[in-house]
Amino acid sequence: SQTIHQWPATLVQPVGSPLSLECTVEGTSNPNLYWYRQAAGRGLQLLFYSVGIGQISSEVPQNLSASRPQDRQFILSSKKLLLSDSGFYLCAWSIRARAEAFFGQGTRLTVV
Amino acid sequence: AQSVTQPDIHITVSEGASLELRCNYSYGATPYLFWYVQSPGQGLQLLLKYFSGDTLVQGIKGFEAEFKRSQSSFNLRKPSVHWSDAAEYFCAVNPLTGTASKLTFGTGTRLQVTL
Secondary structure, eight states: OOEEEEEOSEEEEOTTOOEEEEEEEESOSSOEEEEEEEOTTSOEEEEEEEEETTEEEESSOOSOEEEEEETTEEEEEESSOOGGGOEEEEEEEEOTTOOOOEEOOOEEEEEO | OOEEEOOOSEEEEETTSOEEEOOEEEOSSOOEEEEEEEOTTSOEEEEEEEOSSOSEEEOGGGOEEEEEGGGTEEEEEESSOOGGGOEEEEEEEEOOOSSSOOOEEOOOEEEEEEO
């Protein structure tokens, strides 16, 4: 069966510091990968998605970037965090030609 | 503009009572439709999905949803709520554009269950 791992679960970072969140998927090949952000009291917003290694699409302009160095690895990064980057970050995957997405357990990022 | 609306921010029901959570979407064509549930501090779990065919779909944990094309709605229902159903529920749509499953979510409905 497929599983998705996301870490760390919780992170507190100072303003201006770098960020790296990692997500890996097991049990499937060539998944579509996604990063969503959930701000307090709001729904989920798609930040990035990837349909293959090295292929990244950004949905919203922001202070973050994403990379996919391996087929089942997806990384969310920032060179300098802003207070507004605080939120709950969720990684997800889906199988091409199918539509449901499966989510990781999320990372709670607090920028102080 | 394409959108997903969950008009109820917060709903409280008694354990054993029935539940209906509303979801309306605004898209040019019928998208794929989903309901997800999120417990505090956790990721999202897929409850059910609608792609095509029978407009009443069954999901996990005793939930069902009915797609009504004329009303652009996909409401979630459960005949008898359990205390463990307390969580936040999200309706989502996939507009079926491109090769990725880019989901658009509603803002969620928080369900509280009283004993």
